[in-house]
Amino acid sequence: MLKEAGKRIGHLYPKAPLPSGDKAPVIAWIWSRTVTCPNPACGAAAPLIRSFSISTKSAKEVWARPIPEGKGVRFEIARGNGAPETGTVCRTGATCLVCASPIPLDYVRSQGKAQRLGAQLVAIVAEGQRERVYLPASEKHVRAAAVPRPDDVPTTEIPNNPRYLTAPNYGLTHHSDLFTNRQLTALTTFSDLVMEARARVLADGGEPAYADAVATYLGFVVDRLADYSSALCSWHSSRDIVRNTFARQALPMIWDYAEVNPFSSSSGNVQGAIDWVAEVIERVPAGPPGTASQVDATALPSAATPVVVSTDPPYYDNIGYADLADFFYVWLRRSIGGLYSDLFATVLTPKVAELVADPYRSGGKESAKHKFELGFSDAFQKLQRAADPAVPMTIFYAFKQAGTAGGDGLVSTGWETMLQGLLNGGLAITGTWPLRTELSNRPRGQASNALASSVVIVCRPRCVTAAVIDRKGFIAELKAKLPTALRELQEGLIAPVDLAQAASPVPA
Known part of the structure; x- marks a missing residue:
């Protein structure tokens, strides 16, 4: 060629x-x-x-x-x-x-x-x-x-x-x-x-x-x-x-x-x-055949047996990946679109079903926020029903976004929305594991407060008989357990920018 x-x-x-x-x-x-x-x-x-x-x-x-x-x-x-x-x-x-x-x-x-x-x-x-x-x-x-x-x-x-x-x-x-x-x-x-x-x-x-x-x-x-x-x-x-x-x-x-x-x-x-x-082809490990399907997470095909769920979901008010993917899609469609007519049926990447809080696409910030929260909760409700209850669900998260200052200080809108969506989906967060995945020399990471690592959120279905705690009791639990937990995180070489996410398990 x-x-x-x-x-x-x-x-x-x-x-x-x-x-x-x-x-x-x-x-x-x-x-x-x-x-x-x-x-x-x-x-x-x-x-x-x-x-x-x-x-x-x-x-x-x-x-x-x-x-x-x-x-x-x-x-x-x-x-x-x-x-x-x-x-x-x-x-x-x-x-x-x-x-x-x-x-x-x-x-x-x-x-x-x-x-x-x-x-x-x-x-x-x-x-x-x-x-x-x-x-x-x-x-x-x-x-x-x-x-x-x-x-x-x-x-x-x-x-x-x-x-x-x-x-x-x-x-x-x-x-x-x-x-x-x-x-x-x-x-x-x-x-x-x-x-x-x-x-x-x-x-x-x-x-x-x-x-x-x-x-x-x-x-x-x-x-x-x-x-x-x-x-x-x-x-x-x-x-x-x-x-x-x-x-x-x-x-x-x-x-x-x-x-x-x-x-x-x-x-x-x-x-x-x-x-x-x-080089990518040469380094792909040998293994049994796998199947990848391009489907909506809220319309998963029924499986004969429970499945293991591990996902990297969309982030609130983040980048519209479908818009950016068009740059590559139009050339790939021109080159090999005829070989994959089902994947390249549209002139540009499909965007209607993309879950992103985009005010330009949704007609304003509030409308975009509402659409994202509903879609996120709906997706995880369906994933939770399909998942094997004996195996925890893992969710990769690597996005830092500061929102507006509230009564308790600065709120990270993306992180908060992610956690709330998981809870609304019937899940309990049992752990958060920092995972070093991001390059420190990438343009986004240079001279910026970018995440030094991803966070793996570990979830299980929330028990219907789980106890309810009031705000006062919750704060008391935090004061009792948080100092020791933070010391353990620091001793584990967790970067300061990752401490908030790494200290976020919500007990069932």
Whole structure:
């Protein structure tokens, strides 16, 4: 597949000339979006750039030096100290590098919605003998990227939810808008080659099931490539690599984006995506066949025997995963949708039955809260009836959300709603086990009070004859038992941010 793609579109990714006279494969092109300066006396194409730094490695700093020229700005490659501390974009707007006029954020948004944002090549990152080589933009590489938009691209619309989908605020309203024309050309090419590879397996005498498996895994490769091949990817200056689209669970607007070369031997390439999928396949443990079904938790098929329930449920007012999954779904549907017509029957992922307290989808916060609580309790009532009473139910929880301050202090709305939903579902919480699962180096975990570990909530059906305790008695029990329990948790190296969740068993 990689070889055939190189024949079809390899010419769109020219090598870059090095100072030595040799040529080297490009790793990434760093682009900046531009907007016309609103100052009538200027009207320059103003770069919207988050940071001028390209590499911040100690003693090897590289940055793009802006040089205003006429109605625009060109960039030189500078080394050492001296990079401006901030770019041209901030939360309230931008600044024109030509005339220093402020550019309001509302103006940038209006220009984006009118499809008047441009793009300017800032720098080129190429493969060197022992390290990255940073080169200034060239007209040849600008022309190489100026390809027509392919016809057969996903034209599906991105939902309007500014909490974690901010790109539509700037005119990127469809999934195809999240990619440059060259990226769309590459992704459609690789997507087409998935089914061509399947046909090749069949032509070579392979079994249909094997051909389907090959196509499925190649479809995953295309999806992983899409994650590293959108105009929402940024350049990681401290590591000198491309940061993928979903560095966090959102589709934010990225002003200076990195466009990878899928044929390079470095960050974000196709071979890396293939190796990633292959490594997963190789490491999947051998075992008896399993069955996975995509069904509503409130409409579980009846089982001949009681089942063991272990689940990671949706979190109150958290990320709308269905909205974000559309980014991958549209490409997977294009690549292998014909093999799984039941799973890809809809143009976008089904969202009506998704259990999430989304005010934009439910018509307000109160309506969203009510819908979530009802659905959550209903699901666990049905799970409790299907579960084997001899085996505890386990629920994984790894979400920290602070709500509003109440009479007793700060309330974690997500955690409180989760516990109340379990109790309403007829369950008693008998234990909470902290489980270290979250990466400390993930963007969400860096410089934030993110959970250091997940919490496994252990539940059993609540006994109908369980005693009832009043508030006074409950507080007395807490005062008697909590100090000792907290000491045990601290001695067990439980992170401070996890203590509240780890100390939450509710006795039956």
